[in-house]
Amino acid sequence: MPIFILMGAKTSNNDINSLRTNAHYLEVINLFASELLKARTIDEVVWTVAKHAIAKLGFIDCVVYLLDDDRILIATSRSWT
Numbered sequence: 001m002p003i004f005i006l007m008g009a010k011t012s013n014n015d016i017n018s019l020r021t022n023a024h025y026l027e028v029i030n031l032f033a034s035e036l037l038k039a040r041t042i043d044e045v046v047w048t049v050a051k052h053a054i055a056k057l058g059f060i061d062c063v064v065y066l067l068d069d070d071r072i073l074i075a076t077s078r079s080w081t
Contacts, residue, residue, distance in 0.1 A: 028056045042066065 032052045039045045046064045054062035068074050 025057075028053065031056070 032048065035048045035052045036045065039048050046066070049064055050062045066074050
């Protein structure tokens with residue numbers, strides 16, 4: 001039976017901060033996906049984008065433009081500040 005010896009690896013503060021940042025992004029994506037599955041209307045989808053994705057990622061503003069099939073603007077919806 002082989003014997004493995006694990007030597008402690010030194011972890012830098014940059015590595016720890018990177019892991020925390022990645023964990024935060026994964027948490028935001030998970031929450032966003034869960035909330036998006038609950039959305040039943042276009043308005044709920046747009047609100048979910050603004051509230052659970054944009055705001056949680058630290059952006060200060062979000063405007064969602066809704067376009068029809070011909071890519072003509074039909075509405076400006078939900079601004080998050």
